[in-house]
Amino acid sequence: MVGLFASAGWFEAVPYNRENETWLRGGMISPRAPMQESFYKQAIWVLGDYYKYAVDVVLFNDSIGYRWETNSHLWTIPMEFRESLYVFLMILGLSNFKRWARVRLVLPLCVIVGLYNGSWQFALFMLGFLLAEIHATLEDDENYLSLGTPNGTKKSVYDRHPRVFSFLKVTALTVGLYLGSYPIRAPLPHEASGFSLLTAWTPPSHVYTENHGPVYFWAGVGAGMIVASIVFLPVIQKLLCSGVCQYLGRISFSLYLVHGPLLQSLGYSLLLATWGVVGVGKLFDSERSPNDPTDKDVQNLENWKIVTTWFVFAINTTATIWVSDIFWRAFDAPSVKFTRWLEKKFI
Numbered sequence: 001m002v003g004l005f006a007s008a009g010w011f012e013a014v015p016y017n018r019e020n021e022t023w024l025r026g027g028m029i030s031p032r033a034p035m036q037e038s039f040y041k042q043a044i045w046v047l048g049d050y051y052k053y054a055v056d057v058v059l060f061n062d063s064i065g066y067r068w069e070t071n072s073h074l075w076t077i078p079m080e081f082r083e084s085l086y087v088f089l090m091i092l093g094l095s096n097f098k099r100w101a102r103v104r105l106v107l108p109l110c111v112i113v114g115l116y117n118g119s120w121q122f123a124l125f126m127l128g129f130l131l132a133e134i135h136a137t138l139e140d141d142e143n144y145l146s147l148g149t150p151n152g153t154k155k156s157v158y159d160r161h162p163r164v165f166s167f168l169k170v171t172a173l174t175v176g177l178y179l180g181s182y183p184i185r186a187p188l189p190h191e192a193s194g195f196s197l198l199t200a201w202t203p204p205s206h207v208y209t210e211n212h213g214p215v216y217f218w219a220g221v222g223a224g225m226i227v228a229s230i231v232f233l234p235v236i237q238k239l240l241c242s243g244v245c246q247y248l249g250r251i252s253f254s255l256y257l258v259h260g261p262l263l264q265s266l267g268y269s270l271l272l273a274t275w276g277v278v279g280v281g282k283l284f285d286s287e288r289s290p291n292d293p294t295d296k297d298v299q300n301l302e303n304w305k306i307v308t309t310w311f312v313f314a315i316n317t318t319a320t321i322w323v324s325d326i327f328w329r330a331f332d333a334p335s336v337k338f339t340r341w342l343e344k345k346f347i
Contacts, residue, residue, distance in 0.1 A: 003039065003042040003043040003045070003046040003070075004039060004042075004043075005261065005265045006033060006035055006036075006042050006046075010265050010269065011033075011261075011264055011265050011268075012032055012264040012265070012268040013032050013033050013034065013035040014032045014033065014034040014035060015035055031072055033046070033049070033070045045070075046070045049070045050070065050074075053075065053078070054077070054078035055078075071260045071261060072260075073256075073259075073260045074256075074257070074260070079121055082121075083121050083122060083124075083125040084125070086122060086125060086126075087125050087126075087128075087129055090110075090126070090129060091129070094106060094107075099133065099137060102130075102133055103130065103133050103134060103137060107126055107127075107129055107130040107133065108130065110122070110123070110126040111123045111126050111127045111224070114126060115203075115217060115220055115221065116203045116205065117203075117205050118203075118205035118206055118216075118217075120206075120216045120217060120220040123220060124220055124223060124224065127224045127227070127228075128227075131227060131228060131231055134231065135231055165232075169229050169232050169233055170229075170233075172225045172226075172228065172229040173226060173229040173230070173233065173236075175222070175225055176221075176222040176223070176224070176225030176226035176228075176229060177226065178194075178222070179198075179218045179219065179221050179222030179225065180218075180219050180222030180223060181222075182195055182198065182214065182215050182218040182219055182222070183195060183215065184213065184215050185213075186199065186213075186214075187199065198214070198218055199214050202214040202217055202218070203217060250328060250333075251321070251324045251325055251328045251332075253328075253332055254323075254324040254325070254327040254328040254331075254332050255320065255321070255324040257324075258320060258323050258324050258327055259320050259324070262316060262319060262320050262323060263316065263320075266315075266316055266319055267312060267313075267316040270312045270315060270316065271308070271309065271312045274308040274311065274312055275305065275308060278301070278304040278305075278308060279301060280301050280304055280305045280308065
């Protein structure tokens with residue numbers, strides 16, 4: 001679809017024969033892919049671009065640092081595939097271990113070592129494995145975290161220190177949200193409170209490079225704290241189980257797949273068209289002609305730019321949810337149903 005849109009000129013792409021102008025490669029949302037001579041060549045280029053990243057980089061050589069330029073936000077799919085294989089291997093390898101050994105020793109060690117050594121993807125998937133084990137353990141044994149009492153009975157930690165535990169849960173969620181907002185680029189001391197200090201505390205494996213940086217470490221820690229706290233926060237769970245959240249969860253994968261192409265096709269084209277109607281494009285001219293806006297009109301055009309941007313955002317968001325719903329009903333849900341049917345046949 002991206003290849004078709006790009007070859008038809010409906011996609012944010014680098015014009016043909018201008019692919020060597022590197023300044024054109026950085027798009028509004030994602031890197032711009034170069035436009036080819038025909039749809040066939042565009043499709044071949046798109047597939048080659050995906051293969052080079054998904055196979056050469058993700059599966060076999062993560063240090064290449066190749067910049068994926070076609071629908072680049074989908075970089076997580078091959079990454080998730082690779083890490084999922086690690087999870088399956090870990091489940092198989094730890095199947096004969098006692099649950100306490102997995103929960104209290106092996107998996108926490110995997111998370112810590114992975115994060116410290118720069119393998120944040122592996123660490124986060126192991127953290128998911130760990131939290132699933134903890135959740136299953138708590139469902140199986142309500143006294144799993146219990147403490148012995150003088151009269152021989154057991155009383156849960158939650159019951160003995162409810163206020164302390166509630167404070168810890170909320171604190172973990174708050175700190176996790178803070179760490180998750182760590183900036184991508186190196187923060188300056190005057191820009192953000194505390195982030196410069198966190199940079200100094202970052203493990204050496206997370207130094208700033210073209211594709212890596214402290215953000216992966218601190219965002220990973222923050223994500224772990226957020227998810228772990230939600231496991232013990234029924235209030236947040238109730239919110240996430242609402243009808244709207246459940247619906248967005250059902251179409252989330254479809255939303256993930258289609259939002260990029262729609263942003264760079266419908267959203268991009270509509271934004272430029274609306275800016276052209278109200279004259280906002282004149283703000284981006286490097287040299288002004290006598291017909292360009294005066295300084296008094298600049299603020300008015302800036303206001304129009306904000307209004308039209310939000311207008312396009314509303315239209316594009318509505319279209320994205322609608323297309324995601326169609327994709328979910330037509331492909332995603334039937335695929336899940338077929339996979340479950342196939343699983344019952346062989347297992």
